[in-house]
Amino acid sequence: MIVKTIKVDQLARVEGEGALKVVARDGVVQSAELNIFEPPRFFEAFLRDRMYSEAPDITARICGICPVAYQMSAIHAMENALGVVVDGPLRDLRRLLYCGEWIESHTLHVYMLHAPDFLGYAGAIEMARDHADIVRRGLNLKKAGNAIIALLGGREIHPINVRVGGFYRAPRRRELQPLAEELKRARDGALATVRWTSGFDFPDVARDYEFVALRGEREYPFNQGRIVSSRGLDIAAAEYDEHFEESHVEHSTALHAHIKARGAYLTGPLARYALNAASLSPIAREAARDAGLGPVCANPFRSIIVRSVEVLYACDEALRIIDDYQEPERPAVEIEPRVGTGYAATEAPRGMLYHRYRLNADGKIADARIVPPTSQNQPSIEEDLKTFANAWLDLPDDALRHRCEQTIRNHDPCISCATHFLRLDVDRGG
Amino acid sequence: MARIRPRLAVWKFASCDGCQLSLLDCEDELLEIAGEIEIAHFLEATRATVEGPYDLSLVEGSVTTAHDAARIQEVRKQSRFLITIGACATAGGIQALRNFADVREYAAIVYARLDYIQTLATSTAIADHVKVDFELRGCPISTRQLVETISAFLAGRKPQTPPHSVCVECKIAGNLCVMVGHGTPCLGPVTHAGCGALCPSYNRGCYGCYGPMETPNAPSLSAWLGKLGMDEDALKRVYRTFNANADAFREESERHDR
Ligand code: SF4
Ligand code: SF4
Numbered sequence: 288m289i290v291k292t293i294k295v296d297q298l299a300r301v302e303g304e305g306a307l308k309v310v311a312r313d314g315v316v317q318s319a320e321l322n323i324f325e326p327p328r329f330f331e332a333f334l335r336d337r338m339y340s341e342a343p344d345i346t347a348r349i350c351g352i353c354p355v356a357y358q359m360s361a362i363h364a365m366e367n368a369l370g371v372v373v374d375g376p377l378r379d380l381r382r383l384l385y386c387g388e389w390i391e392s393h394t395l396h397v398y399m400l401h402a403p404d405f406l407g408y409a410g411a412i413e414m415a416r417d418h419a420d421i422v423r424r425g426l427n428l429k430k431a432g433n434a435i436i437a438l439l440g441g442r443e444i445h446p447i448n449v450r451v452g453g454f455y456r457a458p459r460r461r462e463l464q465p466l467a468e469e470l471k472r473a474r475d476g477a478l479a480t481v482r483w484t485s486g487f488d489f490p491d492v493a494r495d496y497e498f499v500a501l502r503g504e505r506e507y508p509f510n511q512g513r514i515v516s517s518r519g520l521d522i523a524a525a526e527y528d529e530h531f532e533e534s535h536v537e538h539s540t541a542l543h544a545h546i547k548a549r550g551a552y553l554t555g556p557l558a559r560y561a562l563n564a565a566s567l568s569p570i571a572r573e574a575a576r577d578a579g580l581g582p583v584c585a586n587p588f589r590s591i592i593v594r595s596v597e598v599l600y601a602c603d604e605a606l607r608i609i610d611d612y613q614e615p616e617r618p619a620v621e622i623e624p625r626v627g628t629g630y631a632a633t634e635a636p637r638g639m640l641y642h643r644y645r646l647n648a649d650g651k652i653a654d655a656r657i658v659p660p661t662s663q664n665q666p667s668i669e670e671d672l673k674t675f676a677n678a679w680l681d682l683p684d685d686a687l688r689h690r691c692e693q694t695i696r697n698h699d700p701c702i703s704c705a706t707h708f709l710r711l712d713v714d715r716g717g
Numbered sequence: 718m719a720r721i722r723p724r725l726a727v728w729k730f731a732s733c734d735g736c737q738l739s740l741l742d743c744e745d746e747l748l749e750i751a752g753e754i755e756i757a758h759f760l761e762a763t764r765a766t767v768e769g770p771y772d773l774s775l776v777e778g779s780v781t782t783a784h785d786a787a788r789i790q791e792v793r794k795q796s797r798f799l800i801t802i803g804a805c806a807t808a809g810g811i812q813a814l815r816n817f818a819d820v821r822e823y824a825a826i827v828y829a830r831l832d833y834i835q836t837l838a839t840s841t842a843i844a845d846h847v848k849v850d851f852e853l854r855g856c857p858i859s860t861r862q863l864v865e866t867i868s869a870f871l872a873g874r875k876p877q878t879p880p881h882s883v884c885v886e887c888k889i890a891g892n893l894c895v896m897v898g899h900g901t902p903c904l905g906p907v908t909h910a911g912c913g914a915l916c917p918s919y920n921r922g923c924y925g926c927y928g929p930m931e932t933p934n935a936p937s938l939s940a941w942l943g944k945l946g947m948d949e950d951a952l953k954r955v956y957r958t959f960n961a962n963a964d965a966f967r968e969e970s971e972r973h974d975r
Contacts (some may be wrong), residue, residue: 326731326781327836332823333814337954344924348811348959351735351857399741399762410763412751419748426744433742441915443742444735444857445926448919455921618920692764 309676309691316680319672321665321695334655339365339624339646340451346642346657347445352395354445355388355436356635359510360657364642365451367525368629369622376615377453378510379608384439384449385509385633386605390432390473391443392636393556393594393601396699397480398425401591404693405487421483424476428598431473434466435605453619463609470606477599478574484591485578490690492675493585496667497546498558501634507566507600508559510633515562516552517583525630527641533662544663551666554638555698556593557584568607571600587671587697594636594699624650635660637699661700668698723772723871726758728792730778730785731812731840735857736803737761737777743860750864753871769795773870776849779805779840781812786837786846793847800866801843804856804959808928811856813840813962817974840962851876855911856926856959862911879910882930883923887914895922902942904955907933907965928960935969949973 306322330349334342342361347354359381366373373381398421399411408414415422433443438458440446448455499520501512514530515521522530533544546552561583564575575596584593626648632641638660645654671694679690727737741747741762757767774796780786793799801807809816815823820838843849853866853876862878869876879885883905887894895901895917903922905914909930916923929935939952947955956970 326785327824327827328731328781328812329815329820329823329827330811332826333811333818335826341954341958344958345811348733348735348856351733351738354733354735395738395741403763409765410759412748412756412763413765415748415751422748426747429742430744433744441919442857442859442912444738447916447921447924450921455916456919 307672307691307695309672311676311680314677314680316673316676319669319676319691321668321672321700331655331657334644334652337652339369339644339650339652340622342644342652342655343449343451344445344447349657349659351444353388353392353635353637355384355440355449356633356640357657358446358449359385360631360633360635360640360642361644362449362451363510363631363633364629364644365646366629367631368627368644368646369451369625370627371452371620371622373453373620376457376613377619379612380439380454380457380615381449382506382509383435383605383608384446386601386608387432387435387439389509389601389636390477390598390605391429391436392432393598394425394429394432394480396636397484397591397594397598398422398429400699401594401696402484402487404689404696405489405591424479428473428476428480431469431476431602434469438462438466450619452622453615453617455618457615457618460612460614463612467606467609470602470609474570474599474602474606477595477602478570481574481578481592481595481599484595487591489586489588490675491586492588492678494587494671494674496553496557496585497549497551498561499546499552499554499639499663500558500562501632501639502562503566505566507563507568507604508634514632514639516546517558517561518549520546523630524632524641527630527632527658528643531641531658531663533658543666544658545666551670552663553667553698554660554663555590556597556636557587557590558638559634560584560593560596567596567600568603570603571596574599587694590697590699597636624648637661638664664698664700668695668700671697722753722755724757724767724770725754726769726771726774726792726796727756727761728758728774728776728778729760730776730789730806730843731781732778732803732805732810734761734777736805736855737775739802739858739860739863740775743864746864750867754867770797771795772797773867774799776801776806776843777803779809779812779842780846781837781840783837789843789846798850798870799843799847800851800853800870801849802853802858802863804854804926804928805840806843807852807854807963808960808966809840809842809962811959811961814957815840816962816967817957817970842962853878854909854927859911859913880931881910882906882933883908883910883912883914883917883927886910886912887917890914890918892917895920896941896945900945902945902947902955904938906938907935924958925956925966926959928963929965933965935965936972939969939973949975 343358346357346361498517501508502515503512641658643656866876904925905923909927952973956966
């Protein structure tokens, strides 16, 4: 029997700390593990007894790459618990903020974390030696996303201007104008990015995923929508716990999310695109068509193209929002604390993010639950490895290892945000 | 002949990755910095790693596991200069809230299997474990101060990060004081400068993400905050966020912890 073990002890170009291990016997992959050794940070525990209003600032610290997603999910869940609906220009500003995060985070992933895999570089800085103009285009695009967050949120990482009920200060129309100029350039850069990534050389693989994403009534989803799947699921965020569960898997070091009685599923760009492509803006739809994506893309390596299409959409949508923006009368709606439970799911760049809070009458949090995208995608990532790696077993170790790393990076797993990933010591014996 | 560039390493401990992302967020300076410095170890950005020793180590995150307590010793040994970046590395970060609680209770809230959890009872700053040459504060650090710090290192001078309070920056920004003007509680008077008085510029009180300034008078501020309507529990919580374990904030929060 020939046993082959491929290990990568420290995954690079992902956020956080993780490792992977694939074991093959007689040429067949037996197991694939993505190990998370990010130390636990206990967010759900220390949210207890904090005021509802503190949750957006605290949960932002779960992840520096997608703090807006955490803030928005917490805010929407709180508003759900408190019976508040925020609409009109304030809702539009939240969409705009989310556009900024998608542009910034997706561009970081596309240019700095993922593209070097296809072009044979260790990272973007190495890539810049041969392709300075391309890397500069990426940095400029990312900067446009950050400019939105900095203006609306005060700063790029852990924005300070959002709150339950709205914002501390709403921008004036004229403040948004310089942003529009930058975004027009960014939109050209985003279009060029779709063309660029669609020319990469992709392994010819695909999997029959159950895709899960939000679906808005008419918009491509950011903050709101029903949770739908490619196999017929269609529920409100409040029903998430009835249909999804997290469990320990014996061979794994992390909590895995599953659809009850069905198993692994995938969230993120591929899922959003498969379930919402019709509500992309015309320019993004056209770019997707020209890039050869079809109505569903089931090849995870091509997720880099879908991500680029979403960047293009986010630039376009941001411009639309700025164009239509009317200054609100007040930056936030009044909030009265009350007993209640609130649920929300939003679309972080890497996939759906679910929050649930129970509030006491004085506005303090009695209980919090947060399910980040990585925890949801992890079973699918391992299944990708198990399925695809069989065909690569003849590659030399280094090349095989690189392919496996790429398979993980396809999904942009954000390991720091894995609030309840854990390190497992099987043989500690109590 | 190629110049010998100083070698930079970026290390991560318990954190959100936000402070090291600040380096990648220097969109205008990144390629220039990469020209001056050899990025020898920066896993978030590149697979390529060069063996130590390193001239400059940037350390993000706090120490929360026995493994990390040992790892920081290794990092120190390999680093000529060691700079901590952010509230996690300089004060234990938000995860230091466990220092005020029973960590086993915390773990039980989040996880089903307590025996699977490996963690220390505390989250501590890097300086509690090894000698630190310079501390850059903030949650997150500011990109402007990061560029200044790296430039100062390259030029062999001391970085200019003023020790005064956020109030000074607030005056420079020409803000109306939210405390005097609107009666909004603000930690600006005791908080280290660096953000440019961000929160007051957005009509909100400072929440102390840069940690305590040098010689803050927190008890006096608390008396003012009490007059603005904050009860003991609110006073405890306001000091217990991202720099909860920094001495001045910890002591003041404990004064209001009945
Ligand atoms: S200090 Fe704040 S931004 Fe920096 S790593 Fe810690 S939590 Fe993240
Ligand atoms: S608003 Fe806050 S930071 Fe600004 S002067 Fe007043 S107390 Fe100081």
